[in-house]
Amino acid sequence: MNSNLPKNNDFKNLLRRGVAEVIVEEELLSRLNKGDKLRLKEGFDPSSADIHLGHMVGLRKLRQFQELGHEVVLIVGDWTAQIGDPTGQSITRPVLSYEQVRANAETYMQQFFKIVDRSRTEVRWQSEWFGKFSLADVLKLTSRFTIAQFLAREDFSKRFSAGKPITLTEFIYPLLQAYDSVQIEAGVEFGGTDQKFNLLVGRELQAMVGQQPQQIVMTPLLIGTDGSHKMSKSLGNYIGVSEAPEQIFGKVMSIPDRLLIDYFTLVTDVSESELAEFNQELENGTNPMGLKKRLAREIIAQLYDQEAATMAEDNFVRLVQNKETPIEIPEFHIELGLQSIPTIMHEAGLVKSKGEAMRLILQGGVELDGIKLTTPNSEVRSGCILKAGKRRYLRLVG
Amino acid sequence: MNSNLPKNNDFKNLLRRGVAEVIVEEELLSRLNKGDKLRLKEGFDPSSADIHLGHMVGLRKLRQFQELGHEVVLIVGDWTAQIGDPTGQSITRPVLSYEQVRANAETYMQQFFKIVDRSRTEVRWQSEWFGKFSLADVLKLTSRFTIAQFLAREDFSKRFSAGKPITLTEFIYPLLQAYDSVQIEAGVEFGGTDQKFNLLVGRELQAMVGQQPQQIVMTPLLIGTDGSHKMSKSLGNYIGVSEAPEQIFGKVMSIPDRLLIDYFTLVTDVSESELAEFNQELENGTNPMGLKKRLAREIIAQLYDQEAATMAEDNFVRLVQNKETPIEIPEFHIELGLQSIPTIMHEAGLVKSKGEAMRLILQGGVELDGIKLTTPNSEVRSGCILKAGKRRYLRLVG
Numbered sequence: 001m002n003s004n005l006p007k008n009n010d011f012k013n014l015l016r017r018g019v020a021e022v023i024v025e026e027e028l029l030s031r032l033n034k035g036d037k038l039r040l041k042e043g044f045d046p047s048s049a050d051i052h053l054g055h056m057v058g059l060r061k062l063r064q065f066q067e068l069g070h071e072v073v074l075i076v077g078d079w080t081a082q083i084g085d086p087t088g089q090s091i092t093r094p095v096l097s098y099e100q101v102r103a104n105a106e107t108y109m110q111q112f113f114k115i116v117d118r119s120r121t122e123v124r125w126q127s128e129w130f131g132k133f134s135l136a137d138v139l140k141l142t143s144r145f146t147i148a149q150f151l152a153r154e155d156f157s158k159r160f161s162a163g164k165p166i167t168l169t170e171f172i173y174p175l176l177q178a179y180d181s182v183q184i185e186a187g188v189e190f191g192g193t194d195q196k197f198n199l200l201v202g203r204e205l206q207a208m209v210g211q212q213p214q215q216i217v218m219t220p221l222l223i224g225t226d227g228s229h230k231m232s233k234s235l236g237n238y239i240g241v242s243e244a245p246e247q248i249f250g251k252v253m254s255i256p257d258r259l260l261i262d263y264f265t266l267v268t269d270v271s272e273s274e275l276a277e278f279n280q281e282l283e284n285g286t287n288p289m290g291l292k293k294r295l296a297r298e299i300i301a302q303l304y305d306q307e308a309a310t311m312a313e314d315n316f317v318r319l320v321q322n323k324e325t326p327i328e329i330p331e332f333h334i335e336l337g338l339q340s341i342p343t344i345m346h347e348a349g350l351v352k353s354k355g356e357a358m359r360l361i362l363q364g365g366v367e368l369d370g371i372k373l374t375t376p377n378s379e380v381r382s383g384c385i386l387k388a389g390k391r392r393y394l395r396l397v398g
Numbered sequence: 399m400n401s402n403l404p405k406n407n408d409f410k411n412l413l414r415r416g417v418a419e420v421i422v423e424e425e426l427l428s429r430l431n432k433g434d435k436l437r438l439k440e441g442f443d444p445s446s447a448d449i450h451l452g453h454m455v456g457l458r459k460l461r462q463f464q465e466l467g468h469e470v471v472l473i474v475g476d477w478t479a480q481i482g483d484p485t486g487q488s489i490t491r492p493v494l495s496y497e498q499v500r501a502n503a504e505t506y507m508q509q510f511f512k513i514v515d516r517s518r519t520e521v522r523w524q525s526e527w528f529g530k531f532s533l534a535d536v537l538k539l540t541s542r543f544t545i546a547q548f549l550a551r552e553d554f555s556k557r558f559s560a561g562k563p564i565t566l567t568e569f570i571y572p573l574l575q576a577y578d579s580v581q582i583e584a585g586v587e588f589g590g591t592d593q594k595f596n597l598l599v600g601r602e603l604q605a606m607v608g609q610q611p612q613q614i615v616m617t618p619l620l621i622g623t624d625g626s627h628k629m630s631k632s633l634g635n636y637i638g639v640s641e642a643p644e645q646i647f648g649k650v651m652s653i654p655d656r657l658l659i660d661y662f663t664l665v666t667d668v669s670e671s672e673l674a675e676f677n678q679e680l681e682n683g684t685n686p687m688g689l690k691k692r693l694a695r696e697i698i699a700q701l702y703d704q705e706a707a708t709m710a711e712d713n714f715v716r717l718v719q720n721k722e723t724p725i726e727i728p729e730f731h732i733e734l735g736l737q738s739i740p741t742i743m744h745e746a747g748l749v750k751s752k753g754e755a756m757r758l759i760l761q762g763g764v765e766l767d768g769i770k771l772t773t774p775n776s777e778v779r780s781g782c783i784l785k786a787g788k789r790r791y792l793r794l795v796g
Binding site for chain 2: 079083130133134135136137138139142143144145146147148150151156160163165166167168169171172175176
């Protein structure tokens with residue numbers, strides 16, 4: 001028996017912590033135990049270049065596999081990005097020029113390789129194969145799948161039942177992602193749980209063309225700093241991996257206490273026994289300030305180094321904590337969009353009347369996300385912080 | 399007013415006789431009245447090269463439009479024929495080689511130009527545009543149509559409800575046909591009533607890309623010589639336009655009386671007033687023999703000439719009629735496939751017992767479609783003629 005190989009137990013932990021679902025776990029364990037060198041597929045859409053902590057969950061898992069000797073294949077969706085949304089109706093799929101795609105890919109990779117080992121990564125550009133894909137290739141690909149199969153995908157079936165239009169193109173995109181798997185002979189594909197259908201199509205297509213079907217590792221979705229929605233750039237509730245250490249520290253300190261264990265589990269390496277301790281502390285009612293600082297340091301140390309983490313903490317203590325900003329800010333649920341701030345302040349009990357709120361605003365005593373308000377109506381997004389006077393804080397949640 | 403232009407009434411007749419539906423009739427009438435020169439689209443699938451009277455209904459309509467100065471664009475589906483059915487499961491879509499496609503197209507055009515005016519026809523090969531169609535082109539095309547639109551097509555919706563698989567490819571084929579219309583800037587597309595959905599997709603796509611949407615002329619389906627099914631090569635109930643005049647004459651004489659008026663209406667130029675007379679004669683119980691001969695002559699004169707028609711009739715009278723073959727053969731409904739001929743003969747009352755039938759067969763006195771039977775069991779197709787002894791005839795119908 002080769003004692004250098006990790007034991008089955010280690011593999012099991014690799015496939016549990018920070019993993020929502022594995023398809024098929026026994027198959028993947030068996031390939032790991034045999035010592036197969038696996039090609040780990042990760043896709044990247046260059047229409048958005050920034051990586052945040054939500055992505056880090058999956059990238060850390062890639063890194064853990066790399067440390068066992070496996071190789072990442074990063075697929076840059078340059079071809080799709082240059083096509084955009086052919087209907088021209090989606091703002092999330094803008095058409096990018098060749099130069100924009102290259103620039104975004106550059107930015108992305110700078111961030112990607114903060115977490116993933118560059119020396120064990122092969123970068124492939126989708127246009128290598130789709131640039132010369134013919135109509136005959138398309139028909140061959142589409143002939144392998146049925147309309148009913150695709151309508152079974154949850155979001156499609158919901159939209160179909162609701163009478164909302166689904167274009168034929170939307171049925172083709174998952175096939176292109178699946179074809180990527182065939183092209184690079186993926187061994188394991190990584191993705192969020194919301195990608196399950198597409199990941200399975202890849203597995204199916206590989207089997208159809210006679211390749212060993214890829215294993216699938218789905219990572220859980222990380223809740224954003226607002227404490228209520230999946231972390232995402234468009235919601236503004238994210239912590240970007242390229243943000244300055246001080247920014248990251250501050251944002252981590254602002255997450256709701258109830259997310260602490262999730263964050264430790266998904267984006268740090270603290271041991272299982274420490275996790276159990278932390279959990280106990282929180283249940284005992286210990287002030288979570290210390291744990292939050294530890295979490296912030298753990299994250300910054302991964303993205304920068306230990307020194308940057310220490311400096312960020314010092315900075316936080318000096319600038320924020322000594323001014324006694326409360327770390328645990330109460331949440332208040334509101335309608336998002338353009339809202340009357342005096343009404344919110346009154347309903348939340350920050351002031352005795354709307355008139356008092358209005359006066360406070362006119363005196364420059366009300367801030368929304370650190371910006372002084374000058375008018376009563378303001379655009380409110382989920383997770384933003386309202387500060388009235390010196391000490392009264394609210395986290396507005398949609 | 400230009401007296402050379404046909405009057406509105408003539409156009410109306412052009413769009414009524416031999417026409418099942420026009421989309422949109424007022425639009426087409428208005429384009430005809432304005433004197434627009436129209437491009438008449440006709441598609442041809444080279445996987446089957448032979449033209450029969452069923453196709454002639456539409457081709458005659460093309461010819462009538464040509465005589466008003468319009469131009470036919472014949473689209474040879476060479477690209478699709480060389481792809482075949484990518485699933486490999488359809489026997490009606492074999493993959494053809496380049497040489498087979500060219501040979502079939504040659505045969506087809508020899509027959510096509512018996513009816514359509516070659517000097518007013520442009521021949522286009524689908525591979526001109528689909529040979530260089532890219533994946534980006536496919537996505538642009540598919541983004542214009544929704545899954546729900548296609549599932550509304552009757553045959554798709556039936557198969558979907560019945561849980562029968564529909565591949566994604568089948569949703570793409572109608573788009574390719576529609577794209578042909580855009581490519582040649584079709585003015586009017588011709589097709590059978592069973593093509594309605596696909597013809598409408600062409601109209602829609604043209605409007606989307608800013609072309610004037612094509613008009614659609616749908617021709618009715620001609621019933622075959624068996625009197626019960628749509629004329630088709632695979633059912634064997636067809637009269638081919640390249641068959642010898644004698645063969646055509648004989649086959650026309652064998653159609654059921656009740657189809658006579660349909661055939662006169664759809665595949666001959668006899669006038670409306672004559673049609674009314676024929677109808678009256680048949681209602682009065684006049685022997686239809688004379689009308690059938692007239693029909694056969696009309697058809698042969700179009701495909702060959704008047705002399706060939708006369709010779710075919712003489713031949714028929716000499717060889718068949720003087721041997722007193724009955725022209726009106728009684729029909730007998732049976733199960734198709736391998737059947738016991740003595741059972742059929744007995745049930746139809748041609749013989750008193752199965753034993754008598756068996757003896758007659760062994761004496762060489764029973765023929766199926768002119769071939770002497772030697773065994774009691776025989777393959778029976780719809781419309782075939784069973785002859786027992788010298789005078790007893792039956793048309794077997796499924």
